[in-house]
Amino acid sequence: MKKLFVVPLALSAALAIADHKDGQPAEPQVLKGEVVALTLYLTEEMHGAEGATEALAALRGGSPAGLLAADGTVTLILVTSQEGGEALKYVAHNVEITGTIHEHGGMRAIVPKSVVDLGAVETKPVGGHEHK
């Protein structure tokens, strides 16, 4: 009788290990940064409080969203019809996103599971490009 439980358990463990080796992290990760409209950020480096209105319009118009970290790296925010849409509400805000990270072909993305608003991004100093 015990074997009936042991075999499926061993199989599940083996499958979980194999899945982890495929590069699909099982544990959600946390990323912090500013939500930006990638259309504007990639083409014009527009972000922050000054570009908030345009960024919101761009996102509503279908622009992909990204998370701009303090070190300048950008992670694509993967929004599907089922999940992730909450992050878009916080454009030009600093947020903490908990989600699953996927990396393929040089592109890094996060599928948000939860988003915590850390407040609106402060106005950039004149001539500055600080990522706050």
Added chain:
Amino acid sequence: MKLRCVLCVGLAAMLAGLALMARAEDKKEEVTIKGEVVDMACWLEEGKMGPDHAKCAKGCVSGGTPAGIVTEDGSVYLVVVHGKDGKSPLSHVAEMVEVKGHVVERGGIKGIVATSCTKVEAKGEGSEGSHK
């Protein structure tokens, strides 16, 4: 006095030339890439693409999932800005396309601002086309 005038005119001409050179450098060259238009969620999360996944990909992109162009060498370009004249890569989800445009790269995200997009035959695809 004449000498001063000549020097001033010469200096102004030199500055204008330098400004023109700087503007020319700002203009990025148009590139052409070939690849399949994919929905980033399914491609990044599960590597799904191709004709078998066309229906899902079209549904995802029309539902707001960002699109990308995966080239033969496996690199991916985020579709950043799209025209509304029917030439957009978003009109060719799950199809092989040739896209002309400007590559923009910031913070680890590589995107393409498409100026034109035409469907091309996939390798091994007949004239009827199977990417529908």
